[in-house]
Amino acid sequence: MSLEENLDGVVARYEELQALVARHESPGSSDYTDKLKEISDLQPVVDSIQALRAARQERDEAKAMMDDPDSDAEMRELAEEEYYRLRDRCDALEHDVKMRLVPRDKDDEKNAILEVRAGTGGQEAALFAAELFRMYQRYASEQGWSVEVLSWQEADQGGAKEVSALVKGRGVFAKLKYESGVHRVQRVPQTESQGRIHTSAATVAVLPEAEDVDVEVEDKDLRIDTFRSQGAGGQHVNTTDSAVRITHLPTGVVVSCQDNKSQHKNRARAMQVLRARLYDMERQKVEQARADDRKSQIGSGDRSERIRTYNFPQGRVTDHRIGLTLYQLEKVMSGEGLDQVIDPLINEDQAAKLAELQ
Numbered sequence: 001m002s003l004e005e006n007l008d009g010v011v012a013r014y015e016e017l018q019a020l021v022a023r024h025e026s027p028g029s030s031d032y033t034d035k036l037k038e039i040s041d042l043q044p045v046v047d048s049i050q051a052l053r054a055a056r057q058e059r060d061e062a063k064a065m066m067d068d069p070d071s072d073a074e075m076r077e078l079a080e081e082e083y084y085r086l087r088d089r090c091d092a093l094e095h096d097v098k099m100r101l102v103p104r105d106k107d108d109e110k111n112a113i114l115e116v117r118a119g120t121g122g123q124e125a126a127l128f129a130a131e132l133f134r135m136y137q138r139y140a141s142e143q144g145w146s147v148e149v150l151s152w153q154e155a156d157q158g159g160a161k162e163v164s165a166l167v168k169g170r171g172v173f174a175k176l177k178y179e180s181g182v183h184r185v186q187r188v189p190q191t192e193s194q195g196r197i198h199t200s201a202a203t204v205a206v207l208p209e210a211e212d213v214d215v216e217v218e219d220k221d222l223r224i225d226t227f228r229s230q231g232a233g234g235q236h237v238n239t240t241d242s243a244v245r246i247t248h249l250p251t252g253v254v255v256s257c258q259d260n261k262s263q264h265k266n267r268a269r270a271m272q273v274l275r276a277r278l279y280d281m282e283r284q285k286v287e288q289a290r291a292d293d294r295k296s297q298i299g300s301g302d303r304s305e306r307i308r309t310y311n312f313p314q315g316r317v318t319d320h321r322i323g324l325t326l327y328q329l330e331k332v333m334s335g336e337g338l339d340q341v342i343d344p345l346i347n348e349d350q351a352a353k354l355a356e357l358q
Contacts, residue, residue: 111173
């Protein structure tokens with residue numbers, strides 16, 4: 001579909017909605033309210049389209065006057081100045097319209113469940129997973145977000161086997177969703193006596209927080225087990241069965257939480273993560289169908305894809321999706337420089353979506 005066909009479609013839908021609202025039989029109903037909201041959402045887009053088309057008409061009129069051999073030289077000169085001014089204005093307005101037409105992720109403004117898991121590499125992978133999580137904690141602080149740890153499974157010799165947390169704030173998912181995937185680290189472990197560089201990995205999953213209205217979970221589909229919580233090396237052992245493991249039978253998704261001494265709180269946190277995972281599964285199906293028609297996989301959230309390498313000996317961070325390399329590893333790991341990776345990913349994603357409107 002061409003850009004002009006897209007614009008015509010938006011205007012036609014806007015006019016259709018206005019007509020439907022004008023003759024609606026049940027003002028105040030949910031259908032009526034939904035249509036009003038859609039009109040409100042479309043209004044700024046339609047305003048931009050009208051401004052673009054008005055500017056195009058003025059530009060064409062100036063061009064006709066500029067090319068008119070019967071016009072005197074002074075009028076043609078004025079028309080030429082006006083034409084170039086309007087041409088630039090049309091370019092700017094067209095870009096604005098395209099940006100407004102770019103499909104927006106309805107989950108962008110949601111909070112996010114952040115999960116970091118140690119991958120290949122044994123103890124070094126567990127240490128790296130913990131470092132990645134701390135990077136996100138510091139980044140969240142830079143953004144003015146809050147981070148609530150939901151579960152932390154400590155590795156035997158330090159680090160983390162798995163960490164999950166709820167990140168709250170404005171536009172959390174819009175930025176963190178680009179972090180989903182395999183993160184690889186290359187460095188010399190402290191236990192390596194020969195000074196050899198080892199490669200380890202951790203997996204990051206970023207899930208939009210699901211509300212009750214987003215996903216329905218029935219009690220009959222759940223198996224809930226309780227057990228005694230235990231930390232690494234037998235530490236922090238509870239004397240009551242406060243840890244909770246929830247299995248969603250239809251999908252086989254399993255979530256456990258044992259960080260709190262209250263079984264009730266552990267169950268609530270586990271349900272929070274379960275809802276997010278089930279919602280994300282449905283979201284991934286939609287995203288995959290959309291991605292099948294796109295060359296770019298940025299933002300697809302493919303957890304099996306190696307997305308980034310952190311090379312400590314060279315102080316280098318490379319994002320493989322867009323071929324971006326920064327020699328600012330320390331700044332990125334501190335959270336302060338993570339935007340230098342995320343912002344180019346957002347721009348690339350928007351560019352791919354804009355290309356679809358051509």
